[in-house]
Amino acid sequence: MGSAPITGGRDTAAAEGDVVVFLIGVRINRWRAVRHWLPVVAAMPRMLKELSRDGESGLLSLRALGGGPRVHGFVQYWESREKLLSYASAQGREHHPAWSAFNRRARSAKGAVGIWHETYIVPAGSYESVYVDMPTAGLGAAWGVEPIGRHEDRAAQRLAGGAA
Structure with a gap:
């Protein structure tokens, strides 16, 4: 995103319907246990x-999410819960062999590496966004952006579909 072009003006994400947000990451707990954490990070x-x-x-x-040298993570936007689970x-x-290998390795790794994930299904009307003189990011990068209309100037208005 650092060198992406800046879109001028005020935009909002053009998302419609439910939004699926998936956060996933790995944490290196013991640096010296390279044989346990490197395959997880490489997957x-x-x-x-x-x-x-x-x-x-x-x-x-x-x-990518920042987190320092031990933590590596991502925020992902998915088309649907079904596609994520599929x-x-x-x-x-x-994913399937990486998950199986992690579970096998975790038994012998004794906490050398950890993983985490969180899934959010955000119902339509329960999210809003604004991007002012920014490169396309977040929900806008996933669904595209559109200019904010005069009846959508405030976050409350965007959350209410322009009804606030």
Whole structure:
């Protein structure tokens, strides 16, 4: 996002319907246990590459989360809960063997590496966004942006669909 072009003016995300937000990350708990944490850290780029190449996967957008040298994470926006869950359980995709390997490794790793994820299904009308002189980001990167209309100037108005 650092070198992305700035869109002028005030925009909001053009999302419609429910929004699926998935947060995922890994935490290196013991630096010296490289053989336990390196495969976990290395699995994420493979999964993200696979998802970005597959336009039907349902992954709309992602962004790295800061967290220091121990923590690596991403916020992801998905087309639907069904597509997220389908990817997570698909036998022939990168996630399934990575998850199985993590679970096997976790038994012997004794806390050397941790993973976390959170899934949010945000109902239509329960999210809002504003981007002022910003490169496209977040929900706007996932769904595109549109100019804020005069009846959507405030966050309360956007949350109420312009009715506030």
